[in-house]
Amino acid sequence: MSAYACCSASPVHLFNILGTPHGVSVLKEGYCYKDRHGNTKAEGTASLITGPCPIVVDTGGPWCTQELANSLRKHGVMHESVPWVVVTHGHVDHAGGLALFPRSKIVMGGDVSEGPASFTAHDFGLDGPLLLTPGVQVISTPGHTGEDVSVLVSGTQHGTVLLAGDLFEREHDDHDDWRASSHDPDLQITNRERALMLADVIVPGHGPPFFKTGCTQGKWDTGGGHSAHHSFVISTPIKLDLNKGTQ
Amino acid sequence: MSAYACCSASPVHLFNILGTPHGVSVLKEGYCYKDRHGNTKAEGTASLITGPCPIVVDTGGPWCTQELANSLRKHGVMHESVPWVVVTHGHVDHAGGLALFPRSKIVMGGDVSEGPASFTAHDFGLDGPLLLTPGVQVISTPGHTGEDVSVLVSGTQHGTVLLAGDLFEREHDDHDDWRASSHDPDLQITNRERALMLADVIVPGHGPPFFKTGCTQGKWDTGGGHSAHHSFVISTPIKLDLNKGTQ
Secondary structure, three states: OOOOOOOOOOOOOOOEEOEOOOEEEEEEOOEEEEOOOOOEEEEOOEEEEEOOOOEEEOOOOHHHHHHHHHHHHHOOOOHHHOOEEEEOOOOHHHHOOHHHOOOOEEEEOOEEEOOOOEEEEOOHHHHOOEEEEOOEEEEEOOOOOOOOEEEEEEEEOOEEEEEEEOOOOOOOOOOOOHHHHOOOHHHHHHHHHHHHHHOOEEEEOOOOOEEOOOOEOOEEEEEOOEEEOOOOOOOOOEEOOOOOOOO | OOOOOOOOOOOOOOOEEOEOOOEEEEEEOOEEEEOOOOOEEEEOOEEEEEOOOOEEEOOOOOOOHHHHHHHHHHOOOOHHHOOEEEEOOOOHHHHOOHHHOOOOEEEEOOEEEOOOOEEEEOOHHHHOOEEEEOOEEEEEOOOOOOOOEEEEEEEEOOEEEEEEEOOOOOOOOOOOOHHHHOOOHHHHHHHHHHHHHHOOEEEEOOOOOEEOOOOEOOEEEEEOOEEEOOOOOOOOOEEOOOOOOOO
């Protein structure tokens, strides 16, 4: 088996949510499991927000960059010219393909790089969500690490989609060991509940997208007998000037 | 000016610390400053621990990967065959070149990827420092983010070298605005003091290496009138099997 045989990139047609002006396509579906020898195998999901302003969310590990570039090309997008890349958190299976995007604006942690070596800071606590383009905003969802973000896409054929990174490892992972790799499990649970209030579809970090199956006042049935209830306030998004420094 | 003109990689001969079996060479010296328009320009330092087991510490931003590969080659190292890469923290100007190292073992946060998509966890709190090879260990130094690590190299011509990432932005940055981008400034100060007790030379994240200029009992003069005093315990390093899963 070659060193790259672990790269099981999903066919790009397997999961596409259409929408105007933005849809969501999973470029490479993540996974996380233990093999028969007890070794952990993991890869992060990489996604594309389609439309007039293509946005890549997470880049997978460094071992599958060619597959990621190929998957983008099948969606009609050249990796060198993607306007925005969002890395949900700074782990190797999500940030490993950044080198494909040397001219993109990149959101990672509290930094926004506006092209090569040029930075602005975005304080999610003070500034609120970061609006990349109308209908697409980056929100702060720490827990797994101290600096996680997620990307909220409104108006797709299935409603609002949240590209959540490892806020959720996969659907129904309540009983999995995600807590062991969480910087702050209690904060992560709070942000999971918030996510389930915001979104109709969740794209998790290491499994296929899942749908929120029901909603009643103050309580959200996420399917499989799981529920969440919580209150929150989402502050007004900040509009960045997309023309400033765009490569 | 081309989009890549910002990449001011230092000549590779400018900073080399010799040693047996390990030395340290700065591949690309980082910087951080505001230009005349008030925009922040920043790039992370990338370094090479030389010797029989070459180790890359930080990879710079995604806009200078070719320069990083060239700099490695000038040191006789092909990027595809580096055994270990350590990313001190998950920010774009330090993790952007990971795609150069698809077959390396990579330490980033609490994860150790043992080759493509294979992971082991390392809990620095429970397991202590991570020994990569005799004389080179990864230690936990959070503050700038919640998951920062630094790399300690003993026995060079200038004593012990700490490749510290953004634990220090640069020498004499006490009065700079590093606190504004710190996840936990108090914890970062504690780990700075610890670093100054451990190391003779610090390689910071965004400036040239600097030397600790003096040491007296319980108080360390770091030069420029700055001093630090603190106590700490460093636990026994864990030895990884370097042959397991090496590409």
